[in-house]
Amino acid sequence: MKKITVREIIKATGAQMIALGDMEAALDKEIWHVTQDSRETKEGTLFVARIGEVRDGHDFLPQCFENGVTACLSQKVVAPTNGAILLLVPDTGKALLDLTAYYRDLFDIPYVGITGSVGKTTTKDMIASVLSQKYNTLWTDGNYNNEVGVPLTMFRIEDHHEAAVIEMGMNHFGELDRIATAVRPHIGVISNVGVAHIGFLGSREGILKAKCEMLDHLEKDGVAILNADNDMLQTLEGKLPHPIKWFGVENKKDFYADEIEVVGLEQTKCTLHTPIGSVSVVIPVPGEHMVLNALSAAAVGVELGLTLEQIKAGIDGFIPTKKRMTLMKDVNGLTILNDSYNANPVSMKSALDVLANAEGRKVAVLGTMGELEEYAPAMHKEVGAYAAAKDTDVLICIGKWNDCMEAGAREGGMTEVYRYETQEAFWENGLHLIKEGDNVLVKASLSTGLSRTVDKLQGVN
Structure with a gap:
């Protein structure tokens, strides 16, 4: 994490500072680690006290103070000790996302946002594999894709990074709206709209509406990369303020594939067709559905200036997240x-x-x-x-x-x-x-x- 000061955190979140001693010195203290796990707190850490379904993070503030934490975001007034700083806010969850949005703007790099009912983690990994052929790329680790995981991912960005691939998950309306407000991607990828979380969102139309919350926060010059084979996403044709790049197998639009061959349980071969040419790839994971992931990665790669050779290298060298096929x-x-x-x-x-x-x-x-x-x-x-x-x-x-x-x-x-x-x-x-x-x-x-x-x-x- 790039170092930021307590003064910057207050600027980003509107927090009220509670500290003992020299207030100016407190404002200039530096943070280089953000966590919601009290066991990780030490000097240089900002602890975010969130109220969860099982535990209330505020119960662990005294432990954080003992550990030498630098500052704590809190919704409750708890007298800080051991030189710690309390940053009082109405909602620590919102403050965390506000701080993420501030931190995001410290870096002039392309942000790629990914969501979808199924396959978004594999899509994220494949896009990151492709972009890594040209850029020093940071991407979401594991399932850190919710309102806490995305900020923790974003805080891993440092000055040497040249691109970021951020997976965004949700299961209720409004979640992607809040997350994407902080990320503001330049490229928004939706892998598909299926039936995952339909119990919470009511219908596939509801799922589409929830997924599109990410697209509402694309940068002005942003682009949406969408699955042309998905019936729900097809309904967005001509309805977005941003340009759309389509990828698919059945619908041959901007990016499409043919000559698909699934080789046992080992790999999937195909030829990708793009606006800059065609290339044959060997995806080291079985399944025709993996071709769509490769196409979305190719679309992002072309959008960010990669060559066909770099795109091929990224797809051929793709390594999936453990426990994912x-x-x-x-x-x-x-x-x-x-x-x-x-x-x-x-x-x-x-x-x-x-x-x-x-x-x-x-x-x-x-x-x-x-x-x-x-x-x-x-x-x-x-x-x-x-x-x-x-x-x-x-x-x-x-x-x-x-x-x-x-x-x-x-x-x-x-x-x-x-x-x-x-x-x-x-x-x-x-x-x-x-x-x-x-x-x-x-x-x-x-x-x-x-x-x-x-x-x-x-x-x-």
């Missing part, structure tokens, strides 16, 4: 597709498409998809039916709505379908269903913790 070969005689990081109906089907390319017996271990609310029974049943349609040999359904997933598969003609209330029950009673030589897909929403089943299959206790 990670291929694990020869694990206790198994081939495992670890996609346990997240799940929704669209990504479940894409993963089953990938599994269908495997040689040998295909086993899908599928858990609960979250945030679907009243749509959950029907959508779990739909995934079960899709597993049957893709000739999955064995389907193991774990957790809530497993009966719906089983029903869909059996109605689709599958006979080897098993369900368990918990993964522990599967470990105890169902591991024998998986045989040496099997190809095993493991996928569920992150909250289910199904990555522990991957550990179990690896023999890790």
